[in-house]
Amino acid sequence: MHSQRKQRQSTHQVFYRQIITVLLIIQTLLIGIQSKNRIQQGDSTIEVLIWMINQYIPVLQRVRRLKDEQKKGNAIGKDSVLRQSRSDK
Numbered sequence: 001m002h003s004q005r006k007q008r009q010s011t012h013q014v015f016y017r018q019i020i021t022v023l024l025i026i027q028t029l030l031i032g033i034q035s036k037n038r039i040q041q042g043d044s045t046i047e048v049l050i051w052m053i054n055q056y057i058p059v060l061q062r063v064r065r066l067k068d069e070q071k072k073g074n075a076i077g078k079d080s081v082l083r084q085s086r087s088d089k
Helices: 002-040 045-088
Strands: none
């Protein structure tokens, strides 16, 4: 019963990570589209590049945080599997 709850939590976490990943991809695409529009409206390329870098920094920070959480979750999952297999013996 306890392992079923952990498995459901794990499934939910994977689902939420996938949603966050898709949203970050969409955000990245929108930054690119908005950059193209800014250039077409007459902003200088350098100005747009600086703006893009400033927009991408928080996105990259979120990606890094998500990756760290995933690694931590995988490590915790492996530990619980090891503990469970040891207790079964």
